[in-house]
Amino acid sequence: xxxxxxxxxxxxxxxxxxxxxxxxxxxxxxxxxxxxxxxxxxxxxxxxxxxxxxxxxxxxxxxxxxxxxxxxxxxxxxxxxxxxxxxxxxxxxxxxxxxxxxxxxxxxxxxxxxxxxxxxxxxxxxxxxxxxxxxxxxxxxxxxxxxxxxxxxxxxxxxxxxxxxxxxxxxxxxxxxxxxxxxxxxxxxxxxxxxxxxxxxxxxxxxxxxxxxxxxxxxxxxxxxxxxxxxxxxxxxxxxxxxxxxxxxxxxxxxxxxxxxxxxxxxxxxxxxxxxxxxxxxxxxxxxxxxxxxxxxxxxxxxxxxxxxxxxxxxxxxxxxxxxxxxxxxxxxxxxxxxxxxxxxxxxxxxxxxxxxxxxxxxxxxxxxxxxxxxxxxxxxxxxxxxxxxxxxxxxxxxxxxxxxxxxxxxxxxxxxxxxxxxxxxxxxxxxxxxxxxxxxxxxxxxxxxxxxxxxxxxxxxxxxxxxxxxxxxxxxxxxxxxxxxxxxxxxxxxxxxx
Amino acid sequence: xxxxxxxxxxxxxxxxxxxxxxxxxxxxxxxxxxxxxxxxxxxxxxxxxxxxxxxxxxxxxxxxxxxxxxxxxxxxxxxxxxxxxxxxxxxxxxxxxxxxxxxxxxxxxxxxxxxxxxxxxxxxxxxxxxxxxxxxxxxxxxxxxxxxxxxxxxxxxxxxxxxxxxxxxxxxxxxxxxxxxxxxxxxxxxxxxxxxxxxxxxxxxxxxxxxxxxxxxxxxxxxxxxxxxxxxxxxxxxxxxxxxxxxxxxxxxxxxxxxxxxxxxxxxxxxxxxxxxxxxxxxxxxxxxxxxxxxxxxxxxxxxxxxxxxxxxxxxxxxxxxxxxxxxxxxxxxxxxxxxxxxxxxxxxx
Numbered sequence: 001x002x003x004x005x006x007x008x009x010x011x012x013x014x015x016x017x018x019x020x021x022x023x024x025x026x027x028x029x030x031x032x033x034x035x036x037x038x039x040x041x042x043x044x045x046x047x048x049x050x051x052x053x054x055x056x057x058x059x060x061x062x063x064x065x066x067x068x069x070x071x072x073x074x075x076x077x078x079x080x081x082x083x084x085x086x087x088x089x090x091x092x093x094x095x096x097x098x099x100x101x102x103x104x105x106x107x108x109x110x111x112x113x114x115x116x117x118x119x120x121x122x123x124x125x126x127x128x129x130x131x132x133x134x135x136x137x138x139x140x141x142x143x144x145x146x147x148x149x150x151x152x153x154x155x156x157x158x159x160x161x162x163x164x165x166x167x168x169x170x171x172x173x174x175x176x177x178x179x180x181x182x183x184x185x186x187x188x189x190x191x192x193x194x195x196x197x198x199x200x201x202x203x204x205x206x207x208x209x210x211x212x213x214x215x216x217x218x219x220x221x222x223x224x225x226x227x228x229x230x231x232x233x234x235x236x237x238x239x240x241x242x243x244x245x246x247x248x249x250x251x252x253x254x255x256x257x258x259x260x261x262x263x264x265x266x267x268x269x270x271x272x273x274x275x276x277x278x279x280x281x282x283x284x285x286x287x288x289x290x291x292x293x294x295x296x297x298x299x300x301x302x303x304x305x306x307x308x309x310x311x312x313x314x315x316x317x318x319x320x321x322x323x324x325x326x327x328x329x330x331x332x333x334x335x336x337x338x339x340x341x342x343x344x345x346x347x348x349x350x351x352x353x354x355x356x357x358x359x360x361x362x363x364x365x366x367x368x369x370x371x372x373x374x375x376x377x378x379x380x381x382x383x384x385x386x387x388x389x390x391x392x393x394x395x396x397x398x399x400x401x402x403x404x405x406x407x408x409x410x411x412x413x414x415x416x417x418x419x420x421x422x423x424x425x426x427x428x429x430x431x432x433x434x435x436x437x438x439x440x441x442x443x444x445x446x447x448x449x450x451x452x453x454x455x456x457x458x459x460x461x462x463x464x465x466x467x468x469x470x471x472x473x474x475x476x477x478x479x480x481x482x483x484x485x486x487x488x489x490x491x492x493x494x495x496x497x498x499x
Numbered sequence: 500x501x502x503x504x505x506x507x508x509x510x511x512x513x514x515x516x517x518x519x520x521x522x523x524x525x526x527x528x529x530x531x532x533x534x535x536x537x538x539x540x541x542x543x544x545x546x547x548x549x550x551x552x553x554x555x556x557x558x559x560x561x562x563x564x565x566x567x568x569x570x571x572x573x574x575x576x577x578x579x580x581x582x583x584x585x586x587x588x589x590x591x592x593x594x595x596x597x598x599x600x601x602x603x604x605x606x607x608x609x610x611x612x613x614x615x616x617x618x619x620x621x622x623x624x625x626x627x628x629x630x631x632x633x634x635x636x637x638x639x640x641x642x643x644x645x646x647x648x649x650x651x652x653x654x655x656x657x658x659x660x661x662x663x664x665x666x667x668x669x670x671x672x673x674x675x676x677x678x679x680x681x682x683x684x685x686x687x688x689x690x691x692x693x694x695x696x697x698x699x700x701x702x703x704x705x706x707x708x709x710x711x712x713x714x715x716x717x718x719x720x721x722x723x724x725x726x727x728x729x730x731x732x733x734x735x736x737x738x739x740x741x742x743x744x745x746x747x748x749x750x751x752x753x754x755x756x757x758x759x760x761x762x763x764x765x766x767x768x769x770x771x772x773x774x775x776x777x778x779x780x781x782x783x784x785x786x787x788x789x790x791x792x793x794x795x796x797x798x799x800x801x802x803x804x805x806x807x808x809x810x811x812x813x814x815x816x817x818x819x820x821x822x823x824x825x826x827x828x829x830x831x832x833x834x835x836x837x838x839x840x841x842x843x844x845x846x847x848x849x
Binding site for chain 1: 745
């Protein structure tokens with residue numbers, strides 16, 4: 001059924017992937033090359049899990065439980081051979097992102113998290129850090145930052161990114177336009193000659209300490225955060241920037257959640273992504289539109305891991321009795337299976353729809369032809385200046401607006417938010433139920449499921465709490481009160497009516 | 500702090516509740532994090548001070564130097580302690596459960612050492628242990644308090660039915676493997692126990708009634724501990740929500756969060772009412788029903804308590820994630836809740 005017409009046998013993983021994701025099975029009939037690329041991603045992640053994550057995951061989790069400053073770089077280095085850090089980096093600058101950028105990302109974190117949510121998060125949070133460079137169309141930095149990540153990765157050197165949004169006094173507030181307008185924001189980027197001076201703190205930033213480059217959102221005026229919300233590129237090592245502490249997390253420990261401190265950090269104009277004041281759109285709504293679905297995939301991956309270990313336990317015979325012999329355990333297995341199916345459909349649904357827009361831009365001949373220009377020209381000073389000029393940004397944004405409509409963006413955000421909260425809630429249901437059924441058991445399977453339970457909880461919290469994601473779904477899709485508009489040149493910033 | 504629940508408790512229980520709450524806040528709260536250390540033998544010094552509450556030998560008559568408590572009084576003390584450390588409350592529950600058989604067989608001179616055993620004793624149950632020729636052999640996968648135990652109360656099958664063997668940890672043939680990966684209730688550190696032809700200190704002949712009373716105490720105890728966890732989740736979440744500003748208001752004014760916290764209150768009300776009624780009723784079925792409901796509700800309250808705190812709830816510093824881990828462990832001992840539900844129906848059918 002799944003073998004292609006040329007008779008090339010599909011791998012077992014490939015066959016299973018198409019069974020797990022019926023949408024991909026259909027798509028495989030129409031775009032075999034594209035779906036084969038997804039199968040390759042799943043196979044790579046599976047091999048990585050087998051070779052690196054599985055033998056290390058419990059140990060890393062436990063070690064960080066005792067010594068939360070510990071970070072295992074080897075596990076990140078091992079991902080380089082599979083190009084996990086380049087999943088969202090355009091092919092033109094050395095990455096592997098094509099027209100299925102979001103789908104491949106979702107499938108990758110889903111597969112990685114089925115072994116370890118923390119290790120999966122390292123790669124997921126990295127891509128989250130990359131994404132504002134993409135959504136803001138900040139092409140000047142594609143040839144520098146993204147190119148460096150891709151090229152170093154080919155040599156086996158991981159260069160990590162992170163995205164800093166959350167502030168100590170504003171978690172939910174910075175994820176939603178209506179809330180941000182009323183938010184109490186601590187960080188401020190003050191205008192100065194040739195750039196901005198940033199002061200303040202960010203917290204809970206995944207990969208924060210390890211990242212060489214960070215993307216960051218900050219208000220230019222703390223009293224008008226929504227109108228002045230702006231996305232920046234930060235380089236680790238900029239004077240005044242430090243990472244005072246990492247958190248002691250309940251789960252997903254392999255990736256650090258870090259506090260970032262900015263004390264008079266000067267950031268040049270060239271490091272503003274998109275326009276000053278358009279951060280809510282290019283930095284939050286568009287990024288969340290791409291990333292919340294993959295968070296649903298992370299939750300589903302974690303729950304799948306729990307389910308697999310639960311089933312292994314259920315099938316283990318002790319004193320002549322295996323739990324799976326009992327009807328109630330089979331019923332529970334069926335419930336979990338159904339929830340996982342629903343989850344997978346929700347997140348792949350979002351991913352494919354997102355790729356119909358985002359992926360279309362990245363694979364567009366106009367974008368690709370840019371990279372026919374020799375690199376020496378692309379990275380020349382005048383070109384860098386042009387791309388970073390208002391005219392350059394206006395041109396890129398005009399193109400972006402032609403490729404993706406505002407309605408598409410709003411719809412993608414709705415699907416992403418829906419996948420996020422529903423998958424995360426189901427993951428909690430699955431992991432906690434599995435633990436309750438397994439009972440007082442000293443098996444290694446229970447230890448894995450306990451880790452999944454701890455890991456899963458974070459999925460209900462980050463990328464906007466599940467409560468916020470529900471409101472977002474209502475605003476974007478049900479009441480249609482929130483419409484997302486792609487930043488346009490010389491346009492007044494996004495306005496939101498605040499009740 | 501807000502008042503969660505009016506209570507019709509008599510003065511005797513009210514006083515005990517107050518004293519236990521004071522003890523928990525004064526002694527347990529400052530060391531709650533140490534008691535939850537991921538590995539090693541927990542910090543149990545503070546538990547010995549619990550003797551002032553009369554809970555270290557709760558069911559030993561007062562004239563014999565015990566607490567002379569009834570079931571409900573013990574539940575009241577456990578609930579109050581669990582507010583600050585569910586693990587410490589569990590260590591206490593297991594210790595008292597392990598003493599039950601010796602109390603039932605009171606007067607036997609060979610049990611003097613058992614009655615005088617230091618805190619904590621461990622209960623090796625349930626497991627696969629048999630008694631033959633005066634020696635016990637077998638294994639118990641999960642025994643609370645095992646690594647620090649002064650004495651093991653081992654339930655074993657013998658040709659004459661059920662027997663309780665009192666085993667000293669240093670005896671030949673006793674092998675204790677501490678569970679270094681315990682997720683919840685860590686102050687009552689678990690271990691697996693392997694017994695190879697161990698000569699017990701004493702053997703107490705037991706019957707089904709003894710096992711039932713033991714199970715009943717465990718069910719009531721875990722219900723009370725769960726109620727304590729849920730209370731902590733609620734009061735901490737409510738206090739945080741009353742200060743945290745988000746979405747243009749303090750978050751306690753957001754309906755989504757009000758609903759979560761209201762459900763915590765209803766869960767606490769229900770658990771407490773069921774505990775009281777189960778203690779008064781006697782019998783295994785009400786205790787079991789109460790345990791199942793209270794532990795399920797506690798996990799939900801703890802999970803929602805973390806959610807109210809957002810990212811902060813997920814970090815160890817705020818103590819909220821510990822409630823989730825502890826609550827999950829309350830659902831499974833001595834048997835998991837779903838399995839217990841089937842037992843409940845069996846009991847009702849008679």
